[in-house]
Amino acid sequence: MPRYALAYRLGFTPWERYGAAAAASIGALLDREEAARPRPPGRALDLGCGRGQYTCELARRGWEAVGIDDVPRAIEGARRAAVPGVRFVVGDVTALPASDLGAFDFFLDVGCFQGLDVAQRHAEGEGVSALAEPGATLLVLAFGPTPLRSAVGGVSRADVEVAFGGWQLLAVEPADTAGLGWPLNRTAPQWYRLGLRA
Numbered sequence: 001m002p003r004y005a006l007a008y009r010l011g012f013t014p015w016e017r018y019g020a021a022a023a024a025s026i027g028a029l030l031d032r033e034e035a036a037r038p039r040p041p042g043r044a045l046d047l048g049c050g051r052g053q054y055t056c057e058l059a060r061r062g063w064e065a066v067g068i069d070d071v072p073r074a075i076e077g078a079r080r081a082a083v084p085g086v087r088f089v090v091g092d093v094t095a096l097p098a099s100d101l102g103a104f105d106f107f108l109d110v111g112c113f114q115g116l117d118v119a120q121r122h123a124e125g126e127g128v129s130a131l132a133e134p135g136a137t138l139l140v141l142a143f144g145p146t147p148l149r150s151a152v153g154g155v156s157r158a159d160v161e162v163a164f165g166g167w168q169l170l171a172v173e174p175a176d177t178a179g180l181g182w183p184l185n186r187t188a189p190q191w192y193r194l195g196l197r198a
Helices: 002-010 014-021 023-035 053-060 072-080 093-099 118-131 157-163
Strands: 043-047 064-069 086-090 104-110 132-142 167-174 190-196
Touching (some): 023 053, 023 132, 043 118, 053 064, 064 072, 064 093, 072 086, 104 118, 118 132, 118 157, 157 167, 157 190
Parallel strands (some): 043 104, 104 132
C-alpha cells in the first residue's frame, strides 16, 4: 500500500515501537498458540510482516516462519535481520495463493488486516483459508472502528467474522496499549483468535 511504502521511505514506523513495548503480552499469546502443538509447532505465516520482527520471533520459537509484505523496502530490511528458519517474500496478502507459499498451521496478522478495504479484507480471508492446514489458527491484532479509522485503519468484530467466514471466532481480548502513545492508545485494539472450521 502506498502509505506504508512512504512510511518506510521516511523511516516513520511507529508500529515497530509497539512490538517492542508489547513483547511480553504478544509472547504470552504465542505461548498459548504453541501449548497444544507438537514440537516443532509447524509452519507460520506473518501477514503484512514489515521488517519481520514477529516473523523472526516465530522462527526463534521453532516455527518454520514465512513473512509476506508488499513493500520491497520493508522486506529488504527483514532479510537483513533474518534468523535461521525464516523466509521473507514480497507479495500481496490479498492474493496469497498466487505467491506459492504452501500451507500453514498458524497465521499472524498484526495490524495489516485493519488497513484493508472491504474487498481486500475478504480477499485476505479467502487466501488464508486456501492456505490453511486442518486445525490451523489465526491471530489478528486490529484497532477498533474509531474516528481515526480513515487514517490508521480499524475494524469491528463483525468485519473480522465476515472476512474469515470459514473460521470460528475462539476469543476476543483487548490488546495491551503500552507503547502506542496518544492518540493510537484510544483506538481500542483487540486480539481476535480464530480456528479453521472442520
